[in-house]
Amino acid sequence: MSMNRRQFLKLASASTVLGVGGASVISNIGRGNLEAAQIHPDPRALKAKRWGFVVDVSKLSTDEDYQKCVNACHDIHNVPNNPNPRHEVKWIWRDTYEHTFPNTAEDKIMNKELQEKNFLLFCNHCQNPACVRVCPTKATFKRASDGIVMQDMHRCIGCRFCMAACPFGARSFNYTDPRPNIKVENKTFPTRMIGVVEKCTACYERLAIGQQPACAEASSGAIVFGDLDDPNSEVRKLIAEKYTIRRKPELGTQPSIYYVIGGGEHA
Amino acid sequence: MLEKALSGSNRYWAWIFFLLAVIGVGCIAYWKQLNEGLGITGLSRDVSWGLYIGQFTFLVGVAASAVMLVIPYYLHDFKKFSKIVILGEFLAVSAVIMCVLFIMADMGQPMRVANILLHPTPGSIVFWDVVVLNGYLLLNLIIGWTTLGADRKGVRPPDWVKPLIYLSVPWAVSIHTVTAFLYAGIPGRHFWLTAVMAARFLASAFAGGPALLIILALLVRKFSKFDPGTEAIQAIGKIVTYAMFANVFLLGLEFFTAFYSNIPGHMHPFHYLYVGIDGHTKMVPLMWLSSILAVVALAILVFPHLRRNESILAFACIALFSSLWIDKGFGLIIGGFVPNMFEGITEYWPTFLETLITAGVWATGFLILTVLYKVAIAVREEDTAVEH
Amino acid sequence: MYNSGKIIAGLAVFFILATLPFLLNLGKANAKIEPSIDTPEINAMPVKHCVEPKAFMRSEHMQLLNTWRDEVVRNGNRIYVGSDGNEYGISLQNGCMKCHSNKKEFCDKCHNYMAVVPYCWSCHIAPKENKS
Numbered sequence: 152m153s154m155n156r157r158q159f160l161k162l163a164s165a166s167t168v169l170g171v172g173g174a175s176v177i178s179n180i181g182r183g184n185l186e187a188a189q190i191h192p193d194p195r196a197l198k199a200k201r202w203g204f205v206v207d208v209s210k211l212s213t214d215e216d217y218q219k220c221v222n223a224c225h226d227i228h229n230v231p232n233n234p235n236p237r238h239e240v241k242w243i244w245r246d247t248y249e250h251t252f253p254n255t256a257e258d259k260i261m262n263k264e265l266q267e268k269n270f271l272l273f274c275n276h277c278q279n280p281a282c283v284r285v286c287p288t289k290a291t292f293k294r295a296s297d298g299i300v301m302q303d304m305h306r307c308i309g310c311r312f313c314m315a316a317c318p319f320g321a322r323s324f325n326y327t328d329p330r331p332n333i334k335v336e337n338k339t340f341p342t343r344m345i346g347v348v349e350k351c352t353a354c355y356e357r358l359a360i361g362q363q364p365a366c367a368e369a370s371s372g373a374i375v376f377g378d379l380d381d382p383n384s385e386v387r388k389l390i391a392e393k394y395t396i397r398r399k400p401e402l403g404t405q406p407s408i409y410y411v412i413g414g415g416e417h418a
Numbered sequence: 419m420l421e422k423a424l425s426g427s428n429r430y431w432a433w434i435f436f437l438l439a440v441i442g443v444g445c446i447a448y449w450k451q452l453n454e455g456l457g458i459t460g461l462s463r464d465v466s467w468g469l470y471i472g473q474f475t476f477l478v479g480v481a482a483s484a485v486m487l488v489i490p491y492y493l494h495d496f497k498k499f500s501k502i503v504i505l506g507e508f509l510a511v512s513a514v515i516m517c518v519l520f521i522m523a524d525m526g527q528p529m530r531v532a533n534i535l536l537h538p539t540p541g542s543i544v545f546w547d548v549v550v551l552n553g554y555l556l557l558n559l560i561i562g563w564t565t566l567g568a569d570r571k572g573v574r575p576p577d578w579v580k581p582l583i584y585l586s587v588p589w590a591v592s593i594h595t596v597t598a599f600l601y602a603g604i605p606g607r608h609f610w611l612t613a614v615m616a617a618r619f620l621a622s623a624f625a626g627g628p629a630l631l632i633i634l635a636l637l638v639r640k641f642s643k644f645d646p647g648t649e650a651i652q653a654i655g656k657i658v659t660y661a662m663f664a665n666v667f668l669l670g671l672e673f674f675t676a677f678y679s680n681i682p683g684h685m686h687p688f689h690y691l692y693v694g695i696d697g698h699t700k701m702v703p704l705m706w707l708s709s710i711l712a713v714v715a716l717a718i719l720v721f722p723h724l725r726r727n728e729s730i731l732a733f734a735c736i737a738l739f740s741s742l743w744i745d746k747g748f749g750l751i752i753g754g755f756v757p758n759m760f761e762g763i764t765e766y767w768p769t770f771l772e773t774l775i776t777a778g779v780w781a782t783g784f785l786i787l788t789v790l791y792k793v794a795i796a797v798r799e800e801d802t803a804v805e806h
Numbered sequence: 807m808y809n810s811g812k813i814i815a816g817l818a819v820f821f822i823l824a825t826l827p828f829l830l831n832l833g834k835a836n837a838k839i840e841p842s843i844d845t846p847e848i849n850a851m852p853v854k855h856c857v858e859p860k861a862f863m864r865s866e867h868m869q870l871l872n873t874w875r876d877e878v879v880r881n882g883n884r885i886y887v888g889s890d891g892n893e894y895g896i897s898l899q900n901g902c903m904k905c906h907s908n909k910k911e912f913c914d915k916c917h918n919y920m921a922v923v924p925y926c927w928s929c930h931i932a933p934k935e936n937k938s
């Protein structure tokens with residue numbers, strides 16, 4: 152038996168509790184848009200105007216401190232562990248001072264402790280992201296509601312313009328099929344496919360159900376997540392109290408990760 | 419008119435089948451890339467564009483260079499170009515097609531390319547590049563085909579092509595400007611972040627494209643009864659010379675700014691390309707080869723009496739073309755990615771398969787070029803036969 | 807010019823011929839194949855129902871999924887209110903496939919018959935199935 156759409160819509164309008172409204176609601180789907188009444192966020196979702204992070208590296212010292220943040224992210228997001236370093240995929244990683252702040256690395260007589268410090272690097276969710284500006288399909292885009300720079304892996308055509316444009320090396324391309332390199336799959340989260348770009352998505356899937364980003368949760372307080380637009384948020388208080396720096400601020404992308412370096416009162 | 423491409427000498431067919439064979443091999447390599455991903459190339463997380471995008475950039479220049487014939491002929495009524503201008507237009511057509519193929523080859527998900535049109539994003543330079551490149555392809559196809567068709571019947575081209583021809587002039591400039599904007603607007607890639615990028619692109623295009631055209635014109639004369647005109651070739655030689663000087667001058671400006679300002683980020687790509695950094699020297703021989711070829715070509719071209727000897731001219735043009743092919747089709751892209759965003763070095767070198775795919779695209783371009791030239795030459799040969 | 811007219815007409819004819827199989831298939835979205843809904847999860851439901859009535863899901867699920875995908879990824883909307891008034895969490899892996907845990911008998915059967923290969927499963931992890 153086959154039923155064409157029009158017949159069905161009539162039927163739906165007769166039977167649904169919403170009456171005629173139901174029919175128009177359903178016919179909207181075919182056109183690719185839903186009415187507000189039909190779809191909404193999870194009420195548990197965390198909200199902010201501009202999400203951001205404060206990473207206090209004085210609270211990170213052992214390999215373990217760094218690794219547990221990285222693993223927290225990579226495990227739940229099915230980030231492949233590619234044996235070929237040229238094809239490496241990473242959302243968050245540990246790197247040296249020199250690599251994190253390359254424009255200050257020429258200083259040969261700087262503080263030894265700082266020079267030897269390691270950092271946690273991930274997408275800065277920049278306020279003026281270069282990656283978004285160049286993307287020809289809006290596969291990477293800035294969420295108007297909370298400032299997260301999202302990556303729509305369904306839409307990405309793999310042109311890698313965003314990789315050329317991101318000044319922070321935050322993006323990875325799937326040069327090979329990622330699946331064979333995912334040791335344990337998280338069955339509740341997708342993987343990616345060959346030929347698309349991926350990066351940290353600020354755990355949008357966790358924020359949507361009221362959870363903190365996984366790296367922040369695993370960091371024992373070294374990574375604090377919050378609303379940079381809210382003067383009373385914890386991140387803003389930290390930024391007000393401590394000396395913080397951002398990566399390559401001179402490029403004007405306005406990164407939303409602030410690094411606290413000085414141990415001082417923490418040590 | 420297309421039927422004219424279907425009859426030819428044995429040599430013609432041998433050439434066609436050779437190209438088809440190269441295309442076939444390229445297709446097999448591409449099939450592998452399609453299935454296994456761009457991992458079969460030499461690209462990496464740090465150097466995420468390479469040979470494909472370099473060739474694309476270079477060929478946009480070749481395409482744009484047709485304007486160097488169109489301007490004198492149509493705008494200044496420079497009659498000597500009457501026969502050769504069609505060669506320029508058809509060269510543009512095949513160059514643009516190669517550009518499109520290289521972009522497709524570089525794409526991680528080529529099946530989704532329509533997303534560029536389904537979700538048009540005017541803020542992205544790629545969007546404009548797609549628009550201007552396709553427009554340019556269409557313009558040159560229409561102009562070339564119509565003028566040739568009119569020629570065949572011995573009538574003047576219809577009036578409606580005139581505005582299209584005029585339009586093609588700024589349009590040619592636009593394709594290369596927009597292509598330069600792909601690079602020149604990116605924060606943090608010091609090698610590319612330069613206001614003279616578009617100007618340099620145009621200068622190198624107006625040297626490299628016409629140089630190729632001279633080589634092609636000489637070949638056409640050798641293998642057919644059609645003579646594009648000695649004086650036309652000489653005039654183009656002059657264009658090549660001026661444009662190449664402009665290009666080298668602009669490159670000199672880049673060196674000055676990078677090294678006199680002494681800003682590390684601006685100097686490092688030049689260091690990497692010309693002397694290597696920390697033992698990473700893969701690009702060094704190539705870049706020096708490019709520089710030497712450029713000097714040799716200029717040293718020949720600058721003397722009119724040397725230029726007038728067609729074999730010397732051909733040699734200079736080959737040297738110049740190769741120099742630019744290395745510089746723009748390869749060095750330009752790699753210099754943007756090395757050192758990477760962390761001031762680390764990951765080197766790039768194309769793989770065998772990547773090279774096969776690249777060769778396949780070039781062969782496709784040459785096949786289209788051969789067919790179009792065959793038609794043009796056949797029409798022109800008929801003309802001469804009728805006249806005499 | 808006369809030729810170019812003919813060539814364009816020729817190209818148009820060629821294009822139509824080449825796409826004919828697709829054109830003829832347009833609107834023939836109703837397969838004769840019946841996908842199986844025999845899964846423990848569905849059998850356990852007191853009243854068997856999906857997020858929308860069966861006929862709608864059958865013909866429109868691709869549009870619905872497309873819309874859902876964009877709503878979740880791009881607008882952060884994760885709750886769908888069906889025309890039955892119930893709320894459903896939107897998720898292919900954690901929603902749809904929780905009930906339809908028999909991808910082979912449910913999705914693939916029709917898709918194979920229709921010779922369509924949706925790329926959902928290149929990324930989304932299909933439920934573990936015993937065999938077959």
Ligand code: SF4
Binds near residue numbers: 281316317350404
């Ligand atoms: S860090 Fe890079 S990828 Fe992330 S928002 Fe900024 S520019 Fe985009």
Ligand code: SF4
Binds near residue numbers: 309
């Ligand atoms: S690779 Fe994907 S996300 Fe990046 S610019 Fe291209 S389409 Fe956009």
Ligand code: SF4
Binds near residue numbers: 242273350366367
């Ligand atoms: S915010 Fe989430 S996605 Fe981003 S690095 Fe942390 S855990 Fe990974």
